[in-house]
Amino acid sequence: MLPLHLQPESHVPLYVQLRDQLRALVHSGELRSGDRIPASRELATQLGVHRTTVANAYAELESEGLIQGHVGRGTFICGVAVKQFTPPPRTNGNGGGMRWEALFADERGDEGLSRLMPDIPPDTIAFVTARPSDEFFPVEEFRRCCNAVLRNEGRRVLQLGSTDGYEPLKRVLIEMLRDEGLNVRGEQLLITDGCQQAIDLLCKAFLRPGDALALENPAYPGAIAIFAGARIRMLAVGVETDTKRNGHQGLDVEALESALMQNRVKLIFVTPDFHNPTGTTLPLSERRRLLEIAVRYQVPIVEDGIYARLRVRGNPVPSLKSLDRTGNVIQIDSFSKIAFPGLRVGWCIGPESAIERLRLVKQSTDLHTDQLAQATLAEFVRRGHLARHLARMKKVYRSRLEAMEEAFEKHMPEETTWTRPEGGMSIWVTLPAGLDAGELLIHVRERGVLFVPGRYFYLQNPQPNTLRLGFAGLDEKRIARGVQMLGDLLKVEFRKRQRGARGELHSRVALV
Numbered sequence: 001m002l003p004l005h006l007q008p009e010s011h012v013p014l015y016v017q018l019r020d021q022l023r024a025l026v027h028s029g030e031l032r033s034g035d036r037i038p039a040s041r042e043l044a045t046q047l048g049v050h051r052t053t054v055a056n057a058y059a060e061l062e063s064e065g066l067i068q069g070h071v072g073r074g075t076f077i078c079g080v081a082v083k084q085f086t087p088p089p090r091t092n093g094n095g096g097g098m099r100w101e102a103l104f105a106d107e108r109g110d111e112g113l114s115r116l117m118p119d120i121p122p123d124t125i126a127f128v129t130a131r132p133s134d135e136f137f138p139v140e141e142f143r144r145c146c147n148a149v150l151r152n153e154g155r156r157v158l159q160l161g162s163t164d165g166y167e168p169l170k171r172v173l174i175e176m177l178r179d180e181g182l183n184v185r186g187e188q189l190l191i192t193d194g195c196q197q198a199i200d201l202l203c204k205a206f207l208r209p210g211d212a213l214a215l216e217n218p219a220y221p222g223a224i225a226i227f228a229g230a231r232i233r234m235l236a237v238g239v240e241t242d243t244k245r246n247g248h249q250g251l252d253v254e255a256l257e258s259a260l261m262q263n264r265v266k267l268i269f270v271t272p273d274f275h276n277p278t279g280t281t282l283p284l285s286e287r288r289r290l291l292e293i294a295v296r297y298q299v300p301i302v303e304d305g306i307y308a309r310l311r312v313r314g315n316p317v318p319s320l321k322s323l324d325r326t327g328n329v330i331q332i333d334s335f336s337k338i339a340f341p342g343l344r345v346g347w348c349i350g351p352e353s354a355i356e357r358l359r360l361v362k363q364s365t366d367l368h369t370d371q372l373a374q375a376t377l378a379e380f381v382r383r384g385h386l387a388r389h390l391a392r393m394k395k396v397y398r399s400r401l402e403a404m405e406e407a408f409e410k411h412m413p414e415e416t417t418w419t420r421p422e423g424g425m426s427i428w429v430t431l432p433a434g435l436d437a438g439e440l441l442i443h444v445r446e447r448g449v450l451f452v453p454g455r456y457f458y459l460q461n462p463q464p465n466t467l468r469l470g471f472a473g474l475d476e477k478r479i480a481r482g483v484q485m486l487g488d489l490l491k492v493e494f495r496k497r498q499r500g501a502r503g504e505l506h507s508r509v510a511l512v
């Protein structure tokens with residue numbers, strides 16, 4: 001199957017995305033002269049798009065001389081078309097200025113994230129983000145740490161540093177991890193600009209276009225954007241959100257095993273603790289099974305541990321990294337959720353050879369992570385501020401999570417279900433089949449409430465009746481008001497449905 005990933009949400013028409021991606025496959029040498037490409041009907045079915053979308057893309061590529069259709073035999077790659085260069089006319093309707101849009105490289109799936117980083121109008125009850133609550137940031141303590149760093153090690157910090165990270169921060173992290181039961185050596189640790197960069201580095205270091213990667217479905221859109229942009233074949237593995245159905249929640253390990261059986265998978269990417277967006281946590285028995293399967297099929301696991309320290313109730317579950325006996329796991333982590341996402345500092349631990357490769361990729365990406373941020377965080381941890389801040393925030397988040405649940409019990413119509421996370425920052429809500437969260441959003445937005453419809457998190461099979469509610473950034477009062485507003489609207493809709501009327505929120509069209 002060709003590594004093609006179309007972004008239905010993008011402003012770029014689907015046929016243009018397809019045309020550009022096919023063209024890129026030819027230019028990268030993945031499709032060669034004489035290769036047969038699928039018939040338009042077949043490719044349309046594979047991609048879940050209308051046949052004319054494929055036909056339009058093929059027509060443009062044919063006019064460029066890149067492909068050619070032969071009646072009865074199929075469509076074939078003709079090779080890279082060499083066209084004589086003719087400068088475009090100076091009057092291009094743009095006053096002769098450069099048309100930058102025409103020069104953009106093909107669509108890299110980079111738009112998916114913008115939806116999660118929206119400008120939020122003031123006074124909105126925004127369940128949109130999974131970010132820490134900045135009203136509790138200990139800015140004064142941080143300022144003192146920063147001043148101390150500039151006073152004591154200012155020159156060193158402001159000079160160019162080493163790619164693997166600022167030594168004092170590495171030492172502090174190694175100690176912190178040891179206290180948590182994980183023994184890591186300096187060579188097994190790389191400081192990054194956060195998990196987002198770690199995913200990008202991993203992608204560059206281990207994956208080529210067309211390689212297969214197993215990933216939860218739904219998943220964190222920042223990861224999807226990176227893999228889609230790199231033309232990685234993402235294999236969607238379901239996430240169980242209803243404990244009653246399967247006895248446990250989180251990644252469907254059985255489905256993962258069949259994906260590994262049927263495909264040559266290069267990497268497994270999972271978020272076992274308080275998964276974004278569902279809030280689910282993979283139980284210990286399933287973690288053991290996952291590790292065992294990964295070893296059996298010889299596929300490394302990337303564990304995204306970004307929410308793991310945000311457990312507010314229930315018993316901690318050991319990380320995949322701490323259970324790993326074979327050096328099969330790379331764990332990525334970050335200060336973004338436990339402290340300050342604006343600093344862009346995270347880390348990555350794994351076997352030395354893998355970390356060394358990632359270090360080289362990072363070197364050519366940004367030389368190293370901001371050293372003032374690294375040094376100040378090291379001081380912040382050393383002085384005990386991180387531990388105190390985290391303990392405080394966990395109390396805050398627990399109270400907010402409980403406020404969500406209380407409001408759900410009170411206001412949500414009976415047929416609605418939601419996950420019961422023991423930490424993290426988001427709850428996943430499933431509306432009765434037939435209701436569309438996108439439509440619901442239109443109605444609640446008018447009343448000043450925002451959330452993200454679940455479809456933005458899916459790599460396949462988007463479920464229009466799902467939504468993610470982030471609870472960390474809202475106080476209990478706003479949570480109560482926002483959930484009540486959602487619940488009231490849904491109840492109105494239910495009553496309409498019960499009367500047999502076709503309600504406003506009833507899904508009119510399949511969303512993707």
Ligand SMILES: Cc1ncc(COP(=O)(O)O)c(C=O)c1O
Pocket residue numbers: 130193194195196197220222271276304306333334335336341345346
């Ligand atoms: C699961 C997951 N991984 C990675 C990231 C990116 O984190 P960072 O700020 O460390 O780059 C996020 C951010 O929301 C996330 O939810």
